[in-house]
Amino acid sequence: MTNQGIDHDRLNSLTDDAVRLLREIEASHGPAALAVSFGAEDMVLLDMVCRHAPGITPFTLDTGRLNPETHALHQQARRQYGIAIETWFPQAEAVQDWVHSHGINGFYDSRSARKACCHIRKVEPLARALAGRKAWITGQRRAQSVTRQALALEEHDDAHGLTKFNPxxxxxxxxxxxxxxxxxxxxxxxxxQGYPSIGCAPCTRAITVGEDPRAGRWWWEDPEHRECGLHRAPHAESVRAGGGKRP
Known part of the structure; x- marks a missing residue:
């Protein structure tokens, strides 16, 4: 956590823009959902949604390999905000088959094995979480990594047939x-503890001073490939270039 003084004018301007967008999404793009992985960005958006746009539904993907600290924050957020955060899990049989084929930590062996694991534990549950929604909201930022530098404020998500917002x-x-x-x-x-980006415990490490904020994610792979498949580059032009059953 950084300790510099707060630039209140800048923060208020950024916050006003984000809240305005969230209210627009709530009013015009419902049903909408907020993806919460319990990193800093997602907690900012969760706080905004609970304060200003409660019609947006928060959800999370529990991969089965999360850190205890992440589970502790999930419970704390539930108590503090008085909400139930929809929690989606991978299909048990698919996880079992993958582990049988690759071993419990076989994602270290090849990028294809790692991506298959991410697909089972994240991508497929996300599809179920987004079924029936018209929009979803993420905490992605351009400054996070080389894979996100072309990120837009609003995108059409072809994979799920809805609109995706990155406030x-x-x-x-x-x-x-x-x-x-x-x-x-x-x-x-x-x-x-030095984790700017948080994911599954065996696939995330702390970083050192000067490293890219997402250098601790799948650190054994090339930086250009360090995504799990949840956030695919949109095929259609970005709309705003500047900027299953329910459980």
């Missing part, structure tokens, strides 16, 4: 932490 696309890391401090938002204890 924090232009936020910097300092902006995220300024919001967390200003609004006393709970955050993942792993951030204080």
């Amino acid at each position: 924090l696309v232009e936020w910097g890391e300092q902006d995220v932490w300024d919001y967390i401090r200003a609004h006393q938002v709970p955050y993942n204890a792993l951030h204080d």
Whole structure:
């Protein structure tokens, strides 16, 4: 967590823009859902949604390999905001078959094995979580990695047939932490242990000073391939270039 002074004018401007967009999504793109992986960005958006756009449904994907700190924050957020966060799990039989074929940690052996694991634990559950929605919201930012530098504020998600919004696309890391401090938002204890990006426990590590914020994700692979498949580059032009059954 950074300790620089808060630029309140900048933070208020960024917050007003994000809240305005969230309210627009709630009013015009429902039913809409917020993807929450319990990283800092998602906690900022969860706080905004609970305060300003409660008609947006938060959900999370529990891969079965999350850190205890992530589960602790999930429970804390549920208590603090008084909400139930939809939780989607991978299909048990698919996980069992993958482990039988590759071993419990076979994702280290090849990128194809790792992507297959991500597909089972994340991509397929996401499809179920988004079924019936008209829009979903993520905490992605352009500054996070080389794979996200062309990120847009609003995109058409061909894979799921809906609109995808990235309200924090232009936020910097300092902006995220300024919001967390200003609004006393709970955050993942792993951030204080050097984890700027948080995913599955065996696929995420702390980073050192000067490393890319997502260098700790799938660190054994080339930076250009460090995505899990949840966020595919849209085939259609971005709309705003500037910027299953329910459980």
